[in-house]
Amino acid sequence: xxxxTSNLRDEGxxxxxxxxxxxARSRRRTAGNASPWIRAAQFLGKRLANLILLLFVLSLIxxxxxxxxxxxxxxxxAGAKKVSPEQLAAIRAxxxxxxxxxxxxxxxxxxxxxxxxxxxxxxxxxVSQMIGQRAWITLALALMALxxxxxxGLPLGILAARRHxxxxxxxITALAVTGLSAPSFAVGLLLLYVLSVRLGWFxxxxxxxGGLIDALWHLLLPAITLAVGLFASVVKISxxxxxxxxxxxxxxxxxxxxxxxxxxxxxxxxxxxxxIVTSSGLLIATLVSGTVIVETTFAVGGLGTLLQTSVxxxxxxxxxxxxxIMATIICVATAIVDVLAVLIDPRLRVRQRPTVxxxxxxxxxxxxxxxxxxxx
Numbered sequence: 001x002x003x004x005t006s007n008l009r010d011e012g013x014x015x016x017x018x019x020x021x022x023x024a025r026s027r028r029r030t031a032g033n034a035s036p037w038i039r040a041a042q043f044l045g046k047r048l049a050n051l052i053l054l055l056f057v058l059s060l061i062x063x064x065x066x067x068x069x070x071x072x073x074x075x076x077x078a079g080a081k082k083v084s085p086e087q088l089a090a091i092r093a094x095x096x097x098x099x100x101x102x103x104x105x106x107x108x109x110x111x112x113x114x115x116x117x118x119x120x121x122x123x124x125x126x127v128s129q130m131i132g133q134r135a136w137i138t139l140a141l142a143l144m145a146l147x148x149x150x151x152x153g154l155p156l157g158i159l160a161a162r163r164h165x166x167x168x169x170x171x172i173t174a175l176a177v178t179g180l181s182a183p184s185f186a187v188g189l190l191l192l193y194v195l196s197v198r199l200g201w202f203x204x205x206x207x208x209x210g211g212l213i214d215a216l217w218h219l220l221l222p223a224i225t226l227a228v229g230l231f232a233s234v235v236k237i238s239x240x241x242x243x244x245x246x247x248x249x250x251x252x253x254x255x256x257x258x259x260x261x262x263x264x265x266x267x268x269x270x271x272x273x274x275x276i277v278t279s280s281g282l283l284i285a286t287l288v289s290g291t292v293i294v295e296t297t298f299a300v301g302g303l304g305t306l307l308q309t310s311v312x313x314x315x316x317x318x319x320x321x322x323x324x325i326m327a328t329i330i331c332v333a334t335a336i337v338d339v340l341a342v343l344i345d346p347r348l349r350v351r352q353r354p355t356v357x358x359x360x361x362x363x364x365x366x367x368x369x370x371x372x373x374x375x376x
Contacts, residue, residue: 043339043342044339047335047338047339048335050335051331051332051335054331055327055328055331058324058327058328058331059109059112059324060105062320062323062324062327063104063105063108063109063320065316065319065320065323066316066320073095073097074088074091074092074095074097075088077091077095077121077316077317112321112324115128116128117131117317117318117320117321118317118320118321119317120310120315120317120318121313121314121315121316121317121318122309122310122313122315122318127317127318127321128321130306130318131303131306131321131322131325134301134302134303134305134306135302135303137207137215137219137295137300137301137302137303138291138295138302138303138304140215140216140219141219141222141223141226141291141294141295141300141302142226142287142288142291144216144219144220144223144227145222145223145224145226145227145230145287145290146227146230146283146287148223148224148227148230148231149227149230149231149233149234149283150234152227152231153230153231153232153233153234153235153238154234154238156172156175156176156231156235157172157234157235157236157237157238157239157242158238158239158242158265158269159172160172160173160235160239161238161239161242161243161245161246162242162246164243164246169239172235172239173235173236173239175232175235176231176232176233176235176236176239177232178232179228179229179231179232179235180229180232180233180236182228182229183293184225184226184228184229184290184293184294184297185293185294185296185297187225187228187229188222188225188293188294188297188298189297191221191224191225192204192221192297192298195221196221202217202218202220202221203217203218203221205298205299205300206218206299206300206301207219207300207301218300219300221298222294222295222297222298222300225294225297225298226287226290226291226294229286229290230283230286230287230290233279233282233283233286234276234283237275237276237279238272238276240275241272241274241275241276242268242269242272244272245267245268245271245272246268248268248271250267251264251267251268254267273344274341274344277337277340277341277344278337278338278341280337281330281333281334281337281338284329284330284333284334284337285330285333285334288326288329288330289326291303291304292304292305292307292308295308296308303322303325303326306318306322307319307322307323310322
């Protein structure tokens with residue numbers, strides 16, 4: 001019987017007794033149980049590579065804005081004024097338009113990475129100087145609008161989820177739908193007429209001339225206008241994510257065990273944080289794009305107003321610079337949101353272990369049959 005068993009093992013090839021197979025399984029198990037720090041580094045590396053690739057594609061599109069017009073790029077850079085052939089030749093030499101297209105792109109990209117956005121066609125000032133003078137206005141407006149939206153939207157979303165199906169939920173949902181449906185310029189004009197013209201509670205336009213506090217006071221009504229759409233999005237997202245947690249099994253079990261209401265609420269908020277964080281990337285994109293309309297409505301001299309004016313006068317270098325800055329902000333914010341989502345939910349950091357090959361399973365089955373025969 002022992003001889004038959006040995007012959008079966010010799011004919012079957014590699015078996016469990018073969019020292020090579022346990023080492024192979026050990027290598028597969030080690031690869032599947034990699035350190036969390038290694039997996040985190042791999043994830044960050046992939047996200048960084050995707051971010052660089054996306055910014056590269058966006059830079060190509062932004063650089064192509066100069067050539068998307070039907071006219072000569074030199075004449076486009078000359079603006080609306082009449083120029084002679086000698087002046088066109090000087091513009092081509094200044095912007096290196098006679099060089100191959102790939103060399104123009106590399107030169108433009110190198111200047112962009114060094115903070116040199118060129119010279120404005122309309123004002124003949126460095127674009128970086130114009131952006132530096134206005135960037136703080138847009139940044140302050142965006143931060144104020146985001147703070148207002150979160151301070152109002154999150155509590156209302158939590159209240160709507162906990163009063164699901166009641167009149168509070170229906171009222172808050174109706175307000176959110178109204179906020180999402182109303183365009184920013186219409187909301188701005190309405191608030192401007194009621195709160196500024198009729199009631200006189202807020203300044204009508206501009207930034208004032210009384211220093212930083214006065215400028216922030218002038219930005220309050222534009223921030224409220226910009227926050228209306230954001231507030232509605234925050235309410236819808238927080239309500240939807242928290243409503244699933246209110247009806248979850250662990251919530252019912254905690255209530256039946258007499259756990260404190262605030263403890264249950266904190267657990268629900270922690271579990272509902274992932275959809276809210278992942279949706280914040282869309283909120284940032286909405287925030288950046290909404291500044292253009294709101295700044296134009298309230299005559300606030302930020303980057304949005306500068307972009308609108310530059311598009312009107314075909315100021316290509318300024319349009320390229322602001323477009324690239326806004327696109328970079330959105331892409332970086334989205335990448336940061338992805339990293340925060342992985343930090344919040346540990347399940348996203350767990351990779352599936354590699355499955356055992358069918359041949360290995362067949363060998364395991366034959367090992368089991370051999371053992372049964374040896375026992376017999």
